[in-house]
Each structure stands twice: as structure tokens, then as C-alpha cells.
Amino acid sequence: MDRRGLVSVLLAAAIVGAPVAPALAAGEDFIPLLVYRTGPYAPSGIPIANGFVDYFALLNERDGGINGVKLAWEECETQYKTDLGVECYEKLKGKGAAGALVVNPYSTGITYQLIPKAAVDKVPILSMGYGMSASSDGRWFPWVFNFPTNYWSQASAVVRYIGHQEGGLDKLKGKKIVHIYHNSPYGKEANPTLDELSKKYQFELTLLAVDHPGQEQGATWLQVRRINPDWIFMSGWGVMNQVAVKEAASKGFKMDHFIGNWWSANDADVIPAGDGAKGYKGATFHAPGTKFRVHADIFKILYDKNKGAGRREAVGEALYNRGIVNAMYTAEAIRTAMGKFGNKPLTSEQMRWGLEHLDVTEQRLDQLGMKGFTHPIRVTCEDHEGSGPVLIQQWDGAKWEIVSDWMAPMRDVVRPKIEAAAVEEGKKLGYPMRDCSKEK
Amino acid sequence: MVEWQFTLLLLSNGLLIGLMYSLIALGFVLVYKATDAINFAQGEFVMIAGFVVAVALGAYGAPLWLAVPLGLAAMVAFGFGLERVMLRRLIGRPIIAVVMATIGLAAILRGVGPLTWGAETKPLVLPISDEPFILGPLFVPPIQLLGASVSIVFLGVFGWFFLKSRKGIAMRAIADSQQVAMAMGINVERYFALAWAMTGVVSALGGVIWGSMLGVDVHLSLVGFKVFPVVILGGLDSIPGAILGGLIVGVVENVAAGYVDPYVGGGTKDFAPYVLMILALMIRPYGIFGKRIIERV
Numbered sequence: 001m002d003r004r005g006l007v008s009v010l011l012a013a014a015i016v017g018a019p020v021a022p023a024l025a026a027g028e029d030f031i032p033l034l035v036y037r038t039g040p041y042a043p044s045g046i047p048i049a050n051g052f053v054d055y056f057a058l059l060n061e062r063d064g065g066i067n068g069v070k071l072a073w074e075e076c077e078t079q080y081k082t083d084l085g086v087e088c089y090e091k092l093k094g095k096g097a098a099g100a101l102v103v104n105p106y107s108t109g110i111t112y113q114l115i116p117k118a119a120v121d122k123v124p125i126l127s128m129g130y131g132m133s134a135s136s137d138g139r140w141f142p143w144v145f146n147f148p149t150n151y152w153s154q155a156s157a158v159v160r161y162i163g164h165q166e167g168g169l170d171k172l173k174g175k176k177i178v179h180i181y182h183n184s185p186y187g188k189e190a191n192p193t194l195d196e197l198s199k200k201y202q203f204e205l206t207l208l209a210v211d212h213p214g215q216e217q218g219a220t221w222l223q224v225r226r227i228n229p230d231w232i233f234m235s236g237w238g239v240m241n242q243v244a245v246k247e248a249a250s251k252g253f254k255m256d257h258f259i260g261n262w263w264s265a266n267d268a269d270v271i272p273a274g275d276g277a278k279g280y281k282g283a284t285f286h287a288p289g290t291k292f293r294v295h296a297d298i299f300k301i302l303y304d305k306n307k308g309a310g311r312r313e314a315v316g317e318a319l320y321n322r323g324i325v326n327a328m329y330t331a332e333a334i335r336t337a338m339g340k341f342g343n344k345p346l347t348s349e350q351m352r353w354g355l356e357h358l359d360v361t362e363q364r365l366d367q368l369g370m371k372g373f374t375h376p377i378r379v380t381c382e383d384h385e386g387s388g389p390v391l392i393q394q395w396d397g398a399k400w401e402i403v404s405d406w407m408a409p410m411r412d413v414v415r416p417k418i419e420a421a422a423v424e425e426g427k428k429l430g431y432p433m434r435d436c437s438k439e440k
Numbered sequence: 441m442v443e444w445q446f447t448l449l450l451l452s453n454g455l456l457i458g459l460m461y462s463l464i465a466l467g468f469v470l471v472y473k474a475t476d477a478i479n480f481a482q483g484e485f486v487m488i489a490g491f492v493v494a495v496a497l498g499a500y501g502a503p504l505w506l507a508v509p510l511g512l513a514a515m516v517a518f519g520f521g522l523e524r525v526m527l528r529r530l531i532g533r534p535i536i537a538v539v540m541a542t543i544g545l546a547a548i549l550r551g552v553g554p555l556t557w558g559a560e561t562k563p564l565v566l567p568i569s570d571e572p573f574i575l576g577p578l579f580v581p582p583i584q585l586l587g588a589s590v591s592i593v594f595l596g597v598f599g600w601f602f603l604k605s606r607k608g609i610a611m612r613a614i615a616d617s618q619q620v621a622m623a624m625g626i627n628v629e630r631y632f633a634l635a636w637a638m639t640g641v642v643s644a645l646g647g648v649i650w651g652s653m654l655g656v657d658v659h660l661s662l663v664g665f666k667v668f669p670v671v672i673l674g675g676l677d678s679i680p681g682a683i684l685g686g687l688i689v690g691v692v693e694n695v696a697a698g699y700v701d702p703y704v705g706g707g708t709k710d711f712a713p714y715v716l717m718i719l720a721l722m723i724r725p726y727g728i729f730g731k732r733i734i735e736r737v
Contacts, residue, residue, distance in 0.1 A: 038551060042559040043657045183706040209706025213662050215654055218453035219697030219709065225579075226446050239659035242561060246653065250570040250581055268561040272655025276570050314560070 028065075028072040029334055029345050030096020031056070034088050034106050039079030040213065041238050043268040044319055048106065049075065050310035051323020054298050057309070059331055061301050066334050067343035072096060078110065085110030093123050101351040102126050102330060108186040111144075116429055118143035124352040126333075128326045129154075129262060129285060132425065133189060136385035136418045138356065139434045140426030145355050147329070148285050148377045148388030151261070152417060153409030155190035155233070157390035158259055158283055159197050161407045162231050172201040176229040180220065180236065180244060183209040187235045190261070194233070196413060214240025221247040232258045241269035249276025256281060259392065266318045270395045278397040282318075283390050286325045286374040288400035290316035293369025294324065318393070318400055325374050332368075333358050356381055375406055381436035385418070387411055445577045450698040451691060452578050458690020459588035460649060464663055465670040465682040466595060467642040473602065473677045474611040474635030476618075477527070477538040483664015484549035485639065489515045489647030490656040491553050494562035504567065508648055515640030515647075523633040531628065532618065546661070554658050561659075564651040587649040591686075594642060599679045611635060615677065669713035673720045675730025684728055689713045 033052060036045030056071045065071055074095060076088030085107055093100045102124045105111040111131035118125050125144045127135070133152045135144035149157075162177065163169035179194055181187035191207055198205035206227055208220050214236065221244075224232065232253070236244055241264045248258050256279040260269065265282020273280075290299075295316060302308045303315065314320055337346050337354025346354070358379040365371050377386045392404035426433065464486060471479045479485075493511035496502040502510065526545070530537050568586060572579040602608035611631050614621040622628050647656075650663050670689050674681025697709035726732050 037559070038554070040659050040662065042554055043561050043659075046559050207705075209701060211706055211710040213659060215650075215659070215662060216457055216693065218457060219450055219694045219701075222446060222449050222453065222698060223702070225449075239654055239657075239662070242655050243653070246570070250572060251579075252571070268655075268657070272561055272563050274563060274565055311558075 027345055028070045028097065029101055030099070031071065031073045031330060032088070032092035032095065032100045032103055033073050033075045034078050034085055034104065034110065035075045036078050036080040036106070037075075038077060039081070041080040044238065044263075044266060045080060045106070046310065047266070047314055047317045047319040048323040048326075050308075050314065051320040051325075052104075052327045053309040053323075054302055054315070055294075055324045055327035055331070057307060058294075058298055058301055061307070062297060066331055067338050069334075069338070069343065069345055071331070071334075078107065080107055082107065082109040082113055086113050089114055089117070089123075093121055097345050098347045099123070101334065101346055101348050102355065104128065104326060104330070105131070108132075108184075108189075112185070115141070115144055119429075119431070121348075122352075123348045124355055126326070126330065126355065128322075128329065130186070134418060134421035134425040136383065137422030137426075138379075138381050138384040139436055140422040140431055141384065142356075142381075142434060143352060145379065145384045147358070147379050147384060147386035148375065149390060149409060150385050150418075151186075151189035151235075152193040152414045153385065153387060153411075154261055154283055154390055155193040156197060156410035156414050157407040158233055158261075158392075159194070159201070160410060161259070161390075161392050161404055163201070164404075164407075166230075169201055172203040175203045175231065176206070176227060177203050177231045177233060178206045178208055178224055178227055178229040180208045180210060180224075180232060180234045182214065182235060182237045182240055183211045184237075186237065186263075190233075190235055193414065193417065196417070197410070200413070210236070210240050210244070212240075213238055214243055217243050217247050221251055224248075224253070225251055230257065234258070234260045234264050236260060236264040236269075241266075242272045245270055245277050245280055246273040248280075249273050255279030256394065259283065262322075262390075265393060265395075265400070267400075275397055277395050280395045281403070282393050282395075282400070284318065284393050284400075284402075285388055285390055286321050287372060287391070287402055288316065288318050288321060288393055292371070292373045294328075294373065295369075297369060321373075328368060328370065328374075329358065329360070329377075332360055332364070355379065356384070381434065381439050387415070446698065448577055449579065450694045452580065453584070454691035454694035455687055456580065456584040456588045456690070457694070458687040459591040459683070460584065460646075460686075461663075461666045461670050461689055462595060462682045462686030463587065463591040463642065463649070464646045465667045465674070465686055466591070466598060466679065467639040467646065468667045468671055469677060469679060469682045470598065470638050470642065471635055472671075473615055473679075474638075475527075475538075475632050476535065476615050477530075478535070478542070478676075479639065480539065480542040481546035481549060481664075482639075482643070482667050483661040484546045484553075485515065485518075485643035486646040486650060486663055487553055487656070487658065487661040488518065488549055489640075489644040490564060490651030490660045491557045491562070491647075493644070493648055494564040494651060494656040495557050497564065498562055508644075511644045511647060512641055515644040516637045517640075519636035519638070519640030520633050523629075523636040527632065527636065528629055531632070546664075550658055550661055553661075559657060561655040561657040564648065564656050566648070566652045583649070583653055587653075590645055590649060591683075594645065595679055595683050598638070598642075602679065607631070607634065666713075669717040672717045672727060673713075675727030677731050678727065678729035681727050681729035688716065692716060 035049040078085040111127040133150040135141040260282040270277035333354040337350045341350045389406035389408045393400040394403040492514045496507035568582045670685035674685025696712040700708040
């Protein structure tokens with residue numbers, strides 16, 4: 001190609017490419033949103049993404065952003081696929097005036113792939129309640145956060161809840177608990193913790209794997225029938241959840257003794273089973289429903305003006321509210337960082353500091369219109385998980401209701417496991433261990 | 441539950457689920473038998489049918505007696521339309537063109553379904569109980585019994601159609617050689633349209649049965665993956681093969697899940713049918729009942 005031709009091609013490329021670039025103002029904080037609105041997991045991905053977008057839009061519309069700095073975001077479709085997630089991250093990490101402040105991968109697989117990149121690119125990862133449990137130890141994983149709680153803490157909190165229901169943890173002796181799990185690294189996360197707890201409390205634990213996608217679980221549920229467990233805990237995902245709930249109902253299992261983890265207790269998991277799902281329980285770290293002030297603001301400022309991201313009636317679904325909580329943590333970390341670095345657009349390193357010093361108190365939740373919506377959380381250099389407690393919600397045939405107090409995780413069991421795993425995983429990545437006392 | 445009862449339940453569950461796989465596989469076999477085309481969008485046909493029926497029931501409050509025929513009519517129209525708009529242009533082209541077209545179609549349908557009707561899971565409730573029938577040592581879920589019964593009836597009807605009816609024989613002639621069939625005065629285009637419409641009927645039935653079990657969302661298309669080991673085991677062009685292939689896959693899956701998975705931590709249920717499929721390809725590449733093609737070279 002001659003020089004004139006080359007210039008023409010470059011000019012054409014510039015003209016064609018120009019409108020594709022998002023209009024990002026220099027004075028904004030940019031957050032990439034890795035979403036899955038398409039593909040087999042879209043029924044779960046859409047409410048999360050809508051909750052996220054609605055909360056950020058609310059802050060911009062109602063408050064003019066955070067301390068005068070507007071929030072900017074761009075969605076990138078991952079279809080819950082790891083390769084697409086990494087591609088999205090690479091595409092968006094450099095966008096915005098100072099690059100991406102934080103990335104929420106929304107997939108354990110994507111999180112695992114991004115962890116080695118986080119320290120190199122200096123983009124913090126917030127894998128809220130998913131991802132690598134070992135990354136809860138901030139001394140080894142300064143760029144990764146998984147507050148307010150992780151899979152291991154969740155498993156221990158669920159066992160504590162079961163113990164409460166049985167009249168005390170000592171009453172677990174001799175009980176049969178089955179863990180039905182998605183046969184993937186995510187699904188297996190709780191197994192070592194449950195195994196340790198089964199020895200400590202002398203309950204009989206059976207682990208039953210369900211292969212992806214889990215549409216046909218007849219054999220699994222025949223095994224459940226053979227074992228005749230007292231309780232079932234499930235770490236499922238996607239279609240596996242709805243099939244399991246239907247199978248349990250059709251086999252006549254006591255639904256109030258069947259507890260899903262927080263990725264197995266969304267509206268889509270119970271609706272297909274109809275009345276059979278009544279009584280099914282799920283772990284969560286935030287309330288369902290729309291009775292909080294933040295929802296009233298979302299309706300008034302966004303949905304009444306046709307600015308909502310999704311359907312009005314989907315506001316308040318379990319996963320929609322999870323998106324709100326995630327966006328709230330992100331926004332509060334920005335606010336925390338601004339407290340130190342000033343009310344101006346932040347860098348990702350400043351954002352990391354904000355995440356590590358996040359302290360969302362009861363009073364702050366009240367100010368945000370979220371009193372009782374989620375639990376206060378405090379993140380530290382050592383503890384990127386916050387060891388947040390867990391609620392149990394129950395499906396009444398039409399909606400989820402909270403049926404427990406906040407159940408504290410068994411920190412005495414979980415934290416030593418996290419620290420041991422962090423050493424192992426941190427060394428694999430060649431990370432040094434931070435001395436947090438020098439950073440205070 | 442004693443061991444022999446557990447084994448018996450695994451086998452009965454495998455047989456019933458296998459027949460439901462056969463129903464989906466039947467749609468695949470119908471198209472292949474009549475047009476020599478491999479339809480990679482079979483699961484997506486089932487999904488679209490499920491959407492139509494679930495939306496008619498849920499969003500429009502239609503009674504079941506209306507929603508199911510509506511789903512059948514919509515899928516027949518879809519089959520005719522698809523043939524007219526897309527597949528007719530591919531007649532006489534290399535088989536790979538049809539394969540690629542159906543792969544593309546599958547991707548489009550996976551997008552169009554949720555885009556048109558919403559991505560959230562829709563219930564498709566049939567007026568049957570979830571309580572299993574207890575037949576001696578067996579527990580039989582009513583939905584599986586219904587699915588298996590529908591499969592047997594339609595497998596029988598289509599088996600008769602291809603063996604005995606004039607149209608069925610014409611379709612087999614077309615599958616053997618489109619050029620010769622044309623030369624004999626058979627209207628190939630019309631029979632192609634009929635084959636795709638018949639697939640639409642089977643997909644609609646599959647959509648109702650599987651949609652009732654799983655709920656209706658884009659996941660429903662994943663049942664299409666079960667088709668491949670079934671038809672390769674049974675034979676791509678054989679209706680009895682679809683039945684036998686489905687039964688084998690159903691039983692193998694259940695036995696693997698019941699007896700092997702607990703010792704290896706899962707994973708065998710899904711790959712066991714594919715191991716069988718590979719073995720079948722090595723030993724009997726045309727399947728158990730598939731037509732052996734002998735070519736002069």
C-alpha cells in the first residue's frame with residue numbers, strides 16, 4: 001500500500017472508530033462492568049447488572065456522583081465465560097481518565113484469571129462473596145478483596161444455623177448432612193470446610209457432585225433418597241438450582257431443611273418449582289425486597305422517569321439487591337479514598353487504599369437508606385473478607401423472607417484455613433507477604 | 441432403601457429420561473432422514489417452543505389446551521418459514537453449508553428468544569402432580585411418565601409415517617438422492633418444508649415436557665447436547681435407533697452417576713455417553729440401526 005492509501009485507511013479507521021469510543025469526561029471515576037446479560041446464565045446475570053447500574057445511576061442523578069465526581073461505567077458482555085471476561089478486562093482496564101478504578105469479575109473463573117494481573121496492572125479486584133477464598137488474607141493478596149464474606153465462612157455459618165435449628169451445635173452429632181455441589185472449582189469451595197466441621201461436630205457428611213449444567217439429576221436425588229439426610233446444603237448455579245429444587249419437592253424432601261448458598265437462592269431458582277419450592281431456604285448477606293429507602297429513591301429517581309436499567313417489577317429480586325450492595329461497596333470505597341486523597345477523580349492505587357480502609361457502619365448504612373439491608377463491614381490490611389455474617393432467607397411461594405438472625409461464621413475454623421491457603425496460593429504467584437503493621 | 445431397589449430405580453429413571461432424550465433426538469432424525477441435513481439448532485427449537493407456550497400461559501393467561509396447540513402451530517409455521525427463507529437456498533449445496541447455517545441459526549435463536557420474551561426463567565406448569573407414582577419398588581415422577589408416553593406415541597407415529605405412508609416414502613427417496621427424487625417428479629422443496637415442520641411439532645412437544653421440568657429460559661436449549669450421543673449410537677437416520685440410543689444414554693448416565701460418581705467425585709455421568717459415542721463411531725460408525733452406505737470408488 002502506498003503512503004496515500006495508508007493515510008486514507010487510517011483516516012477511515014479513525015472516522016469509523018470514533019463513535020465507538022465511549023464519551024468519558026476527564027473528571028469522572030471509571031468502573032468497568034463485566035456483565036452476562038446473554039448466554040445460559042443470563043437469568044442470573046441480568047438482575048445483578050441492573051442492580052449495579054441502577055445504584056450508580058442513582059448516585060449520579062440524585063447526588064451528582066460522589067463528592068462532585070460523576071461515576072462513569074461501561075458494560076462488557078462476558079456470557080459468564082472466562083476467556084471473554086479476560087478480554088473484557090483487557091479492553092476496559094485502561095479506559096477513563098486514570099484507567100479502571102476496580103474490576104468486579106462476577107465469575108469465580110474470571111477472578112482466578114485476573115488475580116495474577118491485578119498486582120501487575122495495579123487494578124484492584126472486588127469479588128464480592130465469590131472467587132478465591134484464600135484471597136481473604138490481604139497480607140498475601142493486597143489487590144484482591146472478597147468482602148463481606150467468602151464461601152468458607154458461608155459454609156460455617158450455615159452449619160451454625162443448622163445447629164441452632166437442631167437445638168445446639170452439640171446436637172449435630174450423628175446427623176446426616178448432604179452437600180450437593182456444582183462440579184466446578186466454585187462448587188467445591190465449601191467442601192474442605194464442611195469436611196472439617198463434620199469431624200468437629202461429628203455429623204455425617206456426604207458430598208454429591210452435579211455435573212454442569214445439571215438438567216438431569218435423577219441419580220443424584222436417588223442417592224439423596226437412599227441417604228435420607230436430615231439437612232441438604234447446595235452450592236449450585238444456573239439450571240442446576242431450579243432442577244434440584246424441583247427434584248427435592250417431588251421427592252417429598254422437607255424443603256425447610258434444604259438450604260442453598262447465596263448463588264442458589266434467587267427468584268429464578270424457585271419459580272419453576274411453583275408451590276413445591278415453598279419453604280426452601282438460602283444463605284444471603286443482604287435482605288430481599290424493596291422496603292428500604294434506597295429502593296424508594298431508585299423508583300422515584302429512575303423508574304418513575306423511565307431511567308431504570310431493567311423491569312420495575314424485578315427491582316428487589318435477590319440478585320438485583322446483590323448488585324446494589326456491590327455497587328454500594330464500590331461507591332463507599334471511592335468515598336473512603338476521597339477522604340484521604342481529595343474530592344477528585346481517583347487512581348486505581350488510591351481506590352485500593354479505599355477498599356482496604358472501607359468501614360461501612362450501621363450509621364452509614366442508615367444514611368445510605370440501607371439500614372437493615374446488609375450488615376456493617378470493616379475491611380483491614382489483614383482481612384479483605386471482613387468475616388461478615390450470613391442471613392438465612394426462605395421462599396414463601398411468592399417472595400423471600402428473612403428467617404434468621406445474622407449467623408456469625410466460625411472464624412476459629414475458617415481463618416486458619418484461609419491463612420494456610422493464602423501462603424500456598426500467594427507463593428504460587430510469587431507474592432511476598434506484607435507486614436501490615438508497617439502500613440498503619 | 442436397599443441396594444437392589446436403588447439399582448432398579450437408577451435403571452427405571454434412566455429408561456424414562458432416555459425416552460425423553462429420544463423425543464428430542466427424533467426431531468434431529470426427522471430432518472436428517474428427509475433432507476440429509478444435520479440440525480445443530482435442535483435444542484434451540486425446543487427452547488423457542490418452550491418460550492411460546494410459557495409466555496402464552498404466563499403473560500397472556502391462555503389455558504393449557506390453547507397454549508400447547510399454539511406452541512405446535514407456531515413451531516410448524518417456524519419450520520415452514522425457516523425452510524422457505526433459509527434452507528431452500530441451500531438445496532444442492534455441500535452439506536457443510538447446511539451444518540454451518542444451523543450452527544448460526546442456533547446462535548441467533550439463543551439471542552432472539554430471551555430478547556423477545558425476556559431472559560428470566562418462566563414456569564411452564566402442567567396440571568399434573570409432582571408426587572411420584574409408587575409402583576411396587578419404583579417411584580415414577582408423573583412428568584417423566586408423561587414424557588416417556590409422548591415419546592413412544594410420536595416415535596411410533598413417525599416410524600409408521602416413514603415406513604408406510606406415501607409421503608414418508610417420498611421423504612426417504614429424497615434423502616437417498618435429491619436429484620433422482622426430483623427426476624422421479626417428487627417436489628423436493630415441499631417435502632423439505634414438511635420435514636422441518638414435523639421437527640417443529642416434535643420440538644414443541646419437547647419444549648412443553650422439558651420446559652415443565654426445567655423452567656423455560658435459555659438453559660432449555662442445552663437439552664440439544666444430549667442429541668448427539670443418542671443419534672450417533674442409534675443411527676442418524678433411524679427412528680428405532682433414536683429410541684434405543686436414548687435408552688442407552690439414559691441408563692448409562694444414571695448408572696455412572698449412581699455408582700461411579702461417588703467414588704471419583706463426579707464427572708462421569710456426562711462423559712460416559714460420549715465415551716460410548718466414540719466407541720460406537722469406531723466400531724459401527726453408522727450406528728446400531730443406521731443405514732450402511734456402500735459407495736463405489
